[in-house]
Amino acid sequence: MSFKTLKLISALVFLTFKRGVATEDSSGTVPSFSSIAETLGYDCVAHRITTKDGYILTLFNIPGNKTRPIFFMHGFGDSSRTFIVRGNTSMLVSVVKAGYDVWAGNMRGNEYSRDHVTLNADIDVAAYWNFSYHEVGVYDLPAQIDYILNKTQQNRLSVISHSQGSAVFFVLLSTYPEYNEKIRPLITLGPLSYAQNIRPPVRLLILIAPVLEVIFKALNQYELFDRTTRLFVELLCSLRPFGGELCEAILLSTAGQSDDTFKGGFIRTVINYYPVSTSVKNSLHVAQNSNSRRFAQYDYGSATNIARYGNTLPPAYDLDKVNCSVAILMANNDKLSPIEDNVMLNNSLPNVVVYEFVERSPMNHYDFVWGEDMYLILHPVILKLLERYQ
Numbered sequence: 001m002s003f004k005t006l007k008l009i010s011a012l013v014f015l016t017f018k019r020g021v022a023t024e025d026s027s028g029t030v031p032s033f034s035s036i037a038e039t040l041g042y043d044c045v046a047h048r049i050t051t052k053d054g055y056i057l058t059l060f061n062i063p064g065n066k067t068r069p070i071f072f073m074h075g076f077g078d079s080s081r082t083f084i085v086r087g088n089t090s091m092l093v094s095v096v097k098a099g100y101d102v103w104a105g106n107m108r109g110n111e112y113s114r115d116h117v118t119l120n121a122d123i124d125v126a127a128y129w130n131f132s133y134h135e136v137g138v139y140d141l142p143a144q145i146d147y148i149l150n151k152t153q154q155n156r157l158s159v160i161s162h163s164q165g166s167a168v169f170f171v172l173l174s175t176y177p178e179y180n181e182k183i184r185p186l187i188t189l190g191p192l193s194y195a196q197n198i199r200p201p202v203r204l205l206i207l208i209a210p211v212l213e214v215i216f217k218a219l220n221q222y223e224l225f226d227r228t229t230r231l232f233v234e235l236l237c238s239l240r241p242f243g244g245e246l247c248e249a250i251l252l253s254t255a256g257q258s259d260d261t262f263k264g265g266f267i268r269t270v271i272n273y274y275p276v277s278t279s280v281k282n283s284l285h286v287a288q289n290s291n292s293r294r295f296a297q298y299d300y301g302s303a304t305n306i307a308r309y310g311n312t313l314p315p316a317y318d319l320d321k322v323n324c325s326v327a328i329l330m331a332n333n334d335k336l337s338p339i340e341d342n343v344m345l346n347n348s349l350p351n352v353v354v355y356e357f358v359e360r361s362p363m364n365h366y367d368f369v370w371g372e373d374m375y376l377i378l379h380p381v382i383l384k385l386l387e388r389y390q
């Protein structure tokens with residue numbers, strides 16, 4: 001069966017079921033970043049920023065004290081919504097309440113950053129989705145940081161990053177070390193870096209990534225978590241009676257068990273927006289790092305590597321150059337950012353000022369952003385770090 005046929009069937013199945021299943025649930029759609037902010041009573045301004053290679057990104061600002069800008073960066077397959085989706089108990093709201101000028105960035109390809117000056121994400125698929133977290137680090141981050149510093153007339157900002165949101169900063173700061181001067185501190189939550197000790201089942205996907213790469217290429221599929229995938233996810237998770245529980249179980253099995261990440265219907269809120277699009281190339285890049293045991297640039301194969309990098313192997317990111325103050329906050333039951341990877345990260349970065357677990361057990365990879373009680377446990381820690389290391 002071809003992929004096109006599969007897409008068609010899944011769309012039909014979706015349309016058939018949607019009426020009877022999904023619309024029954026009044027929480028059918030989740031408000032966007034700005035409407036959540038506005039519902040909570042905050043002004044929210046969406047800024048459109050164009051990178052040097054033509055991607056058009058959305059950067060949200062909830063204005064506060066202009067001398068204290070904070071930049072939030074989400075992780076893999078996610079968007080800035082992750083930091084506000086918990087409503088008045090969201091991390092972003094705790095930081096807004098503390099008076100900071102809050103900026104929430106978006107990586108290329110996601111729900112808020114799908115535009116490009118010349119390419120169409122739905123038509124020019126091979127060219128548009130030809131990026132990994134490397135390009136996010138070298139293009140998307142400087143564009144957003146420079147924009148914020150210009151708007152606020154400040155020399156530096158603070159950063160809070162979740163998951164792959166940290167990897168992109170390590171790329172930026174090792175590639176353009178002058179950006180270390182512009183960041184203080186960099187607070188990483190469950191950072192993704194070496195990715196060598198990611199646990200099953202994601203570990204298994206990583207191991208078979210070379211096979212998946214061939215399949216994706218044959219199917220001409222460059223976008224990950226595209227519209228068809230979203231329809232599938234929404235259909236599966238809204239099937240009664242156990243769709244919600246099933247999706248909850250899948251997410252917990254990938255990120256680690258936790259007591260209450262999705263309790264009380266929060267799974268529906270999450271499923272209605274997550275995961276969001278990224279590129280297949282981005283996931284392959286993570287898998288390459290993991291399988292080669294090197295936190296390095298994208299591996300194009302030895303011939304192209306020689307032409308591109310002057311070496312058969314892609315160059316490793318030089319974490320010695322990441323010398324701004326970094327805080328590493330970990331969860332004790334995080335299958336995607338496990339302790340072994342963070343030990344290596346801590347040993348590679350020259351200026352780790354805080355390296356500790358968040359005091360809650362069990363806590364998984366998603367709890368940093370989605371955990372119900374984080375406003376009591378994690379947010380006060382973050383506010384203290386911001387005060388202390390700014």
Ligand SMILES: *[C@@H]1O[C@H](CO)[C@@H](O)[C@H](O)[C@H]1NC(C)=O
Binds near residue numbers: 065066067068
């Ligand atoms: C803004 O923050 C700066 C630095 O923390 C502080 O000195 C100033 O009083 C704050 N301004 C307002 C209006 O709160």
Ligand SMILES: *[C@@H]1O[C@H](CO)[C@@H](O)[C@H](O)[C@H]1NC(C)=O
Binds near residue numbers: 089
């Ligand atoms: C969040 O809002 C709800 C409903 O308005 C309120 O009951 C609750 O106390 C608020 N929580 C916090 C932490 O502000």
Ligand SMILES: *[C@@H]1O[C@H](CO)[C@@H](O)[C@H](O)[C@H]1NC(C)=O
Binds near residue numbers: 127
């Ligand atoms: C993708 O990017 C690589 C590296 O910049 C380039 O060599 C290749 O031609 C690009 N592929 C497409 C389809 O644009």
Ligand SMILES: *[C@@H]1O[C@H](CO)[C@@H](O)[C@H](O)[C@H]1NC(C)=O
Binds near residue numbers: 150151
């Ligand atoms: C800063 O912003 C001003 C006005 O918005 C603009 O004219 C100027 O070119 C910007 N400077 C840089 C370095 O981007």
Ligand SMILES: *[C@@H]1O[C@H](CO)[C@@H](O)[C@H](O)[C@H]1NC(C)=O
Binds near residue numbers: 180324351
């Ligand atoms: C980081 O390294 C640069 C270049 O070596 C140096 O100028 C700067 O002072 C260092 N910053 C810190 C915080 O150590």
Ligand SMILES: *[C@@H]1O[C@H](CO)[C@@H](O)[C@H](O)[C@H]1NC(C)=O
Binds near residue numbers: 343346347352355
């Ligand atoms: C983190 O790294 C520092 C510097 O290399 C080292 O002194 C410290 O023991 C490390 N902490 C842990 C828990 O490994």
